[in-house]
C-alpha cells in the first residue's frame with residue numbers, strides 16, 4: 001500500500017514521477033487570477049494564528065463544517081480562533097474524498113512541515129506548532145509567496161480602487177510581481193439603480209469629474225482603465241452568470257443610462273441591452289491595450305436569502321447555475337472578432353455540463369494570430385478538484401490543444417492555497433505518464449517534459465506578455 005501524501009502523491013507510474021519531479025516541480029508559479037488582499041501584501045503582514053490565514057473568509061471550509069453539523073458561531077461567529085480551528089479539525093476526518101481533505105494536508109505539509117493527519121486529537125499540537133512558525137519573519141505573507149516560488153500574481157480590483165497598495169508593493173522591490181486586474185462588474189450592474197448611482201458618485205470623486213451622461217461615464221471609466229494600465233495591469237476579469245449579447249443602438253444606451261442616472265427603474269430588456277453594450281466597451285478597451293480578458297461564467301449566487309441577510313455575499317451560499325451559455329458567447333465573441341477587436345480571452349465555466357461547449361467554443365476564434373489566443377480556463381471553484389481538473393484537461397486535449405494551455409491559477413483568497421498549482425501539476429504529469437507507459441503516447445520524455453513545463457509556466461509567461 002502506498003503511503004498517504006508522500007512525494008509521489010497522485011503519480012501512479014515511474015514516467016509520471018519523472019515528469020513531475022524533473023520537469024514540473026522546479027517551475028515557478030504564475031497565478032494570473034486570485035483574490036488576495038493587496039493591503040496584506042503591501043504591509044507584509046504576519047498572522048497571529050493559523051485560523052486567521054486558513055479559516056477567516058474560507059467559505060469552502062465553512063460549507064463543509066455546516067454540512068458536518070457545526071454551528072455558525074464556529075464558522076463566521078464569535079467563537080475564539082482556537083475553538084474555530086478545533087471545530088474545523090473535528091470536521092476534517094469527515095471530508096474524506098472531498099478536495100478539502102487533500103488541500104488541508106497538502107497545505108499543512110508544504111508550509112508547516114506537518115505530516116500528521118488533522119483531527120480532534122491532533123488539533124491542539126498542530127495549532128500551536130503552526131502558530132509558532134507564523135511568528136517567524138519568513139512566514140509573513142511575502143515569505144509565504146516566496147516559499148511557493150510565485151513569480152507573478154494578479155489580484156482582482158474594482159475600477160474605483162485607487163491601487164495605493166499596488167503602488168506601495170511596486171515601489172519596494174518585492175521579488176514577486178503583484179499586478180492589479182480590472183474587474184468592472186459593478187460598473188455594469190445597472191439593474192440596481194440605487195447602488196449603481198452610488199457607485200457613480202464614488203467614480204466621480206475618484207476621477208475628479210462629474211458624470212451626467214453616458215459619454216461622461218465612459219470617459220471617467222476609461223481614465224480608470226488607463227490608470228490600471230499605468231500600474232502594470234494587463235488583465236481584466238468579469239464574474240457573470242452569462243454573457244450578454246443583445247442588439248442595441250448607441251442612442252438606446254444613452255437613453256437607458258440617462259433614465260438610470262435620474263433614478264428611473266429600468267425594464268429587463270433595458271438592463272440586458274446596457275450590459276451587452278458595456279461588455280463590448282470593456283472588451284474593445286482590452287483589445288486596444290493588448291490585455292487578456294477573462295470571463296467567469298455560470299455561478300448562481302446568494303441562494304439562501306436568510307443567510308445572505310445575516311452574513312452578506314461570498315459566505316458559502318453559491319452553487320452551479322444552469323444558464324445557457326453557447327449562443328450569447330458565440331455572438332459576443334463574433335461581434336468583436338468581426339471588428340478585429342477580439343483581445344486574448346480566457347473563458348471559465350462553472351457548470352461542468354458546459355465543458356465540451358467551452359472546449360469547442362474557443363476553437364471558433366483561434367485564428368492563427370497567436371498561440372492559444374482564446375483559452376478555456378482551468379477547473380474553477382466547484383470544479384477545482386482532481387475530477388474537475390482531469391475532465392477539463394481531457395476535454396481540452398480531445399477538442400483543442402492541451403499543449404498551448406496557460407494552465408492553473410488559484411482564484412483564491414488565501415495565502416496558503418498555492419499548493420493547488422502542485423496538485424494540478426501532479427494530475428497533469430500522471431495523465432501524460434500513464435499514456436506514455438501504456439504506449440498511447442511515444443516515450444519521448446524530453447518533448448513531453450517540455451510540454452509539461454509550457455503548461456505549468458512558459459505558456460502563461462508568454463501569453464500575458466510577462467516575458468518582455
Ligand SMILES: [Zn+2]
Nearest residue numbers: 033034035411
Ligand atoms: Zn475569481
